[in-house]
Amino acid sequence: MTKAILINGSNTVYSRLTGVQQQAEQALQAHGIDTEILYVHQLPAEDLILANFGSEAIKTATAKVEAADIVVILTPIYKAAYTGILKTFLDLIPQKGLEGKLVWPIAIGGSIGHLLAIDYALKPVVTVLGATHIAHTVFVVDKQVTKLADGHYEVDAAARERIAHQATYIAQHVQIATRV
16 A cells, blocks of 8 residues: 655644645545654654654654655745754655655745745755655645634635645556556
């Protein structure tokens, strides 16, 4: 079975990014893709900051990335860049740790002007980690995600459609790659 790991680079699970992550997870699962979530902020902070490659928590997290066929990297955009929390984790992935994987960047930000942060900041790092197949980024503007009173999130139709469309593309690409 095809496996995807969704790496949530937010500093909390109570972020609109979690609503986007849940939407992406559902879209991948609709295509029969097995998913797992990794919340980077739940890893030991000291291990992230000190780049403790020997940490059991870090070894477990990077092993999940290694086992995945698809790596979805989700991040809020703050001050025109992806989060430092996410960067500390990406620094712990082995040099060619994304080689042979399909990488799908997803970001959320205050305005469409932050879209280029993915191209100029995140994609170069992902490429250095060996990614050769990077799917089209899905960028969601904050106002497209509403936090509901019950703690759940509602993602607007246009953003849901972009996420579903990209998940379909990814599922088709993975099916073709596994047949070859």
